[in-house]
Amino acid sequence: MRTLRDDDGTRYLLLKRSGESSLVRDPETGEERYVRNDRLTDVDGESPLETAAREVPPALRRLLAAVRDDRALGLLLEVDRRGPLAVRDLMAAYDLCESDTLGLLTEFRAAGLVERADVVGEPGYDTTDDARRALVALRERTDDSA
Numbered sequence: 001m002r003t004l005r006d007d008d009g010t011r012y013l014l015l016k017r018s019g020e021s022s023l024v025r026d027p028e029t030g031e032e033r034y035v036r037n038d039r040l041t042d043v044d045g046e047s048p049l050e051t052a053a054r055e056v057p058p059a060l061r062r063l064l065a066a067v068r069d070d071r072a073l074g075l076l077l078e079v080d081r082r083g084p085l086a087v088r089d090l091m092a093a094y095d096l097c098e099s100d101t102l103g104l105l106t107e108f109r110a111a112g113l114v115e116r117a118d119v120v121g122e123p124g125y126d127t128t129d130d131a132r133r134a135l136v137a138l139r140e141r142t143d144d145s146a
Helices: 048-055 060-065 070-082 087-093 098-110 131-143
Strands: 003-004 009-018 021-025 032-037 114-119 120-125
Touching: 003 048, 009 048, 048 114, 060 131, 070 087, 070 098, 070 120, 070 131, 087 098, 087 120, 098 114, 098 120, 120 131
Parallel strands: none
Antiparallel strands: 003 009, 009 021, 021 032, 114 120
16 A cells, blocks of 8 residues: 555545556545546655544544553543643642653643643643544544444
8 A cells, every 4th residue: 555646735545556547545535536647646755554544633643642541631631621720730639740740741732732821820731722622523432432
């Protein structure tokens, strides 16, 4: 399997190639169709697995990459439900040490999932719109599979 791009810049996964056309799948829509080979070029440096991951919205992919265990997910969910939260309150309320709490918050900030917030004059954090959308999508998928 390879990653291809058409004349418009749309990326596809190559499913089958014949003499004149190729069967490709759009990873964002799941649509499969034939495209003439002269309209397709290889995309160097992008794994087909990275292309396949485009089926999942970018904000949800960032959440999945940043949340490494249940405690991290729990912290992000709590900030989302209760936020904005002061750093002092975060450290007092949960069973994470200061370095773990601040380490996770730093990773979440780097992923665009939380942002700094002023909580009654104290430094704190709140989830970003991207994080809220990703958590909604995650909760909806969880509800559907229950």
